[in-house]
Amino acid sequence: MNLLPLLPLAAALASAAVVLIGAYGLYLTQSQTRVPVDDPAEAPVAAKSDDTFFLHKITERIGRRFAPSILASLSDRQKASIASRIEAAGRPDGLTTERYVQRKVGEVAVYGTLAVLVLLSGNGLVLTLMALAFTGLTDLNLYVQGRERADQVQTQLPDFLDVLAVTVSAGMSFRAAIGRVAASMPGVLSDEFTIALRQMELGTSRREAFESLRRRNRNESLSKFVTAIQQAEELGAPLSDTLVDISKDMRLADAQYMRRKAQQLNPRVTMVTAATMLPGLLILIIGSMVLGTDINLGTLFGG
Template sequence: MRRGTNMLWVTATASLALLFLARGRGGEPDTGIRRLRRIQGEEPGDGETKGDTRPVRAFWAILELPQRLLPPSVESRLFADLEKYVRLSGYTIEQLAGIRVLAGVSLPLVSVLALRFSPMGLALSLPLAVFGVMLPRLLSARNRARYFDSVRQALPHTADMLYAFILGGRNLDQAFRGAALSSPEPLRPLLARAVREMELGSSREDAFNHLLERCPVPELSSLLRSLLEAERRGHPLSTTLEVFSRDIRLRRRDQLRVVVAKAPLKMLAPLIFLILPASILLTVGPTFLATFNRVF
């Protein structure tokens, strides 16, 4: 029984390691050279993403099976709440449903098998099942927060590009179109979609409102509203962009200071519960065992 439990842990750990390795090898960084090549048409542009590796596609195909195999009545009861978590999460409704089923079943099962059907394992199975059911929400919230943070990081570069185009004599539409081509991910496809909407006849204000609906980031809203207000009142756009670029960099610096200040507190728990016990075992453990063997 113990050997089977150990094999189960080894198999699970190896599977997770292979999955993370495949996901890490599947993506490529979006460097400045690649953005220039996209502008020149040498690489796929907006909406043309490279496919995942074969192991990752196979994993997601297996993960999507529960949502496809369950009857519609059961599916509506189990996964109805997941629809509002799909947006900007990087997952589909089928993938979130598969994560819920897999985590909700496997976590309690691993707990019971690892603790050999002991009362402790049975007691832990219920909290682990609840955690597995809530896991899709946690993953979606984490990915959404990372997405918004990456948009905030891309805003200073985009504001600088707009500022350069405005100083070069372009109007707002031309500057916005040029910034959409050269902005970093994930802001580039959002701006490109707004540009397409304006080319198809939408007003600039409507296109900006649709952009903010797709990506409700306060800093992005401040930039777009400032541009519209400056053009409406006849203020120089270059001055508006210069002030915005300076303010957002100061705000980003303050946010980084807060993150750095919180880092010691976040490191305290692993230090106390993981590193400190391991250090005590490595330093005092051999001496304690030698003394224990001499006495007994």
């Protein structure tokens, strides 16, 4: 039985399978560390989640011995930058600065050694670069989860402010209204306002608590809300009217944000489609042309 005509189709299917498996593997790598946001006021600082990605567990154990000396060598600015990125990502797995350093040390030790071994074995530069890319696995997770939290805050903010404006207009104090709305509308934004309320209960001023809220969330709309609340407090403007105006502005900002997200999504869809279909399609076309011209493949490959 002559199986030669089926070779282009088999090669095309194999190419598509490799691309799909790679995309699915990247998805699993990112989704394994998506856990609910822990409240830093209640959760132990060094608490570890059972859902921690197994590669992170391995690198943490390897880097545990060397992390204290490296952590001591970091400046306060570097530590603050790491802590800010962790907070922006929602403290996944109860991650702390110390555990972050442990993971980074373990990643450099494990994947850096693997990259050197692959390079010395002569298996190619591509595999070496792939091994080195894993040294940024923790940073990639923090970036992805930070973007996801920013999207969730952007989506939840207009509804949250609508209900908050109605609650304040009904005569409830601003702090009590935030607590009532946060309890009735669970989500990332409610968790963040709950943290701000607990900070105020512990003696932190409203300005400092909201500034901390702004720093934890890199969201432009939430930053504008904090600025508007602070200005209303300084100028003595009616808080209920201010909240209604802010809510209307947030609706417009949310619509613009969704349009920008849709525009950014189009090139990605095109790229994924091309990367998935183009290799197999080219192999199928070229293979069909070669078979259709009755070219002796043995002659081409020196057989």
